[in-house]
Amino acid sequence: MEEMANLLAHIIVSKYQDHLPLYRQSQMWERFEVDLGRATMSRWILQIGDLLSPLKELLRSEILKETYVRADETRAQVLKECDRKAQTQSYMWVYMTGSSSHHAISYEYTPTRKGENAKEFLKGFKGYLHTDGYGGYKALAQSQDITAVGCWAHARRKFADIIKSTGNTTGKSAEALTIIRSLYKIEKDAKEAQYPPDKIQKLRQEKAKPILEKFKVLLKEHKKVIVPKSPLGQAVGYVLRQWGPLTEYLNDGRLDIDNNMAGRAIRPFAVGRKNWLFMGNVKGAHASAVIYSLIETCKANGVNAFDYFRYVLANINSTPENNYSHLLPWNLKYSLSNLHQ
Template sequence: MILAERQARIEAEAAAALARDTASRLDAEALQLKAAASSTEAMIAHLKLQIERLRRELYGQRSERTARLIDQMELQLEELEAKATEDEIAAEAASRQAASPMLAQRRLPVRKPFPEHLPRERVLVAAPTSCPCCGSMKLAKLGEDVTETLEVVPRSWKVIQTVREKFTCRACEAITQPPAPFHVTPRGFMGPNLLATILFEKFGQHQPLNRQSERYAREGIDLAVSTLADQVGAATVALKPLHELIARHVMAAQRLHADDTTVPILAKGKTDAGRIWTYVRDDRPFGGADPPAAFYFASRDRRQEHPDAHLAAWSGILQADAYGGYNGLYDPARPGGPVTSALCWSHARRRFFELADIAASARRGPSTAPVSPIALEAVTRIDALFDIERAINGLGPEDRQRVRQEQSRPLVDDLHAWLQSKRPTLSCSSSVAKPIDYMLKRWSRFAGFLDDGRICLTNNAAERSLRGFALGRKAWLFAGSDRGADRAAIMATLITTAKLNDVDPQAWLADVLARIAATQQSQLSELLPWHWRRTTVEHRSAA
């Protein structure tokens, strides 16, 4: 009887163990299948992203949403890659536990080597003193395997003590002491690198001072918002001479890009829809040797008086949209002569593209308006002009004008005739009639690029310079006052100009803040980003 019970118990335990092993194996297989599905999903997203990038390289940027689409696909790929890695780790652990073979893992991308300029810290893993197999101590080194891991060192703070020794003369009892060191701000206690960090994070990375203060507090440094604001104001005053030099450089251009965007400005119990105006000098599209720069103004409204005042002493070619506030500049009776208007083909194309976006129409579903064939044809014709412009970008004005006369003028004339033929067939309420009228009423200003190689086809340079404000105002919500908006315009002028010249804005600001007080007025131009970059490159080459 006892033997029978023991045999039954052994059989039951064996059956339970077999059931557990089977369940563990099934769970492992399920996790492997899940990991394979995640890997396949990530691979599909990766291939879609590659296809979209190749299409953009082959055909150019087909729409203004292409860049946003690629960004969204990259975010989606990031999530899928993380998900696939988590599933693979879980499947591998389950397989080890169930002692079942793993399915084929996805092919991971090859990691690029870490930059050579990064310092290397060598950590040597202790080697065995004897052979783990036989116990012998006669070991000879065959080589080594090195595994590199990228790590970050938390920001470190330090206090610099500048000691000024005081001496007295035993002969005449006069007291001698070196002068106090220069501080960027009056009664300042912040070094130039810290000031540059605060300025760049506030105006370049759009991090309000209260968030910076909270982050510094977590690092053990108590810097109140009022203290940071005081230092920002003083540093802006110190940098204002460079701002004036950049403004002078921009206003000496023969051609400017102009645009504006909203910046809410705090008022009594509300915010006013203020404006940030930008004027960009960029001669690189027509092979100009002068460095690019951007100049900003702030205002509480969008009245015509602002661009009239900004460009009162300037004349040349103004690339802008069809905003009526610029019309005073085009007046033949304007003192100093009228400004030449050049309109933006991207603005015109955008109006047609909104009616011809097949992808957006498909997303909205069957209830949306059908794609306009006239708008689609207009986009196709305008894109042919953009293809020509990409090929001549960077050539001299004469070469650009010659190519435009040979290749672009026939397309522009055909587009003009085609728009004129289509307009009478459309009613005034037709959605596609509005972009057609927008172009036909201003055709001479759209076609002006054919006769002047300095004119660009678009005003994208100005739009790019305002992108930071469009993104940043979601973080800081509004400017606290008119002076705050002016301060933002000054710092945006400095930071954007540095970026246009391929200069690290934070490193440049730190160096300028350390040197500007000791620099003579006649030598301030040496601190401008384009001269500073050349000097830095020369010093590195000499080193």
């Protein structure tokens, strides 16, 4: 049993953390004269997805307990959808705790990008929701007891892209970037000083708020003289439309100035997608969501993913379901760290 758990953990981590497609893993096994085909490994992954899905549900429960949650989404390609006539592009979403002592991360596959998907996952959640400016999240915040928090990294990128494409380092976009950098400098100083949330909030009110008030006046003046559909017009329009969520971080020191943590959590899926291109079917997409959830939660909590999966796969069948919470990565961190001592 232990040997099989080690093999399965190796296959999982190779594909979902090291981004090695199963056909390449099969080719690598052939070098050792081991006949381990792609179809066999695919079947194992589907079975592992079913076996570990209760752990993903526990991660979702942990996320919904929080009052600060982050979310992001990226496109996903699934060959055999249930209904390809209705939708040509699927999505993988990521949700994660915002500021708890341990980090829970949950991937969620959906065949559409509709805001209803986020609404279903976050049913019962109350608190801050940190996202980009996608309208599906906005509708969610309006329908539930949720406060939207915007991402200054998205706003900054719009101005940075203009400078990159035009080479103009002295215009209105450069001016906006300088102002946004000053906001990030305040965050850097607070982090280096290791300020607690209450002191961070006070610092932001004293230093960041006046900068933002002047910035808003400046953007409104720019809006009067620029073409709305130009890149600069779209960048200015985005910031002004998102002004409420973008400035919400001033009101609570637990909130970050951007949603980069969620972006980093979903980036491994985007990187892996470049290698394996697509998921074969809906069941495979759900299995991938389960495995990515656990791998990214391991990484966020400083847990070795290979050690984690070989332990869980060897022990989950002998663990009562009401004790599955003991198998979450942060609860195994200490015991797994002793494996190599």
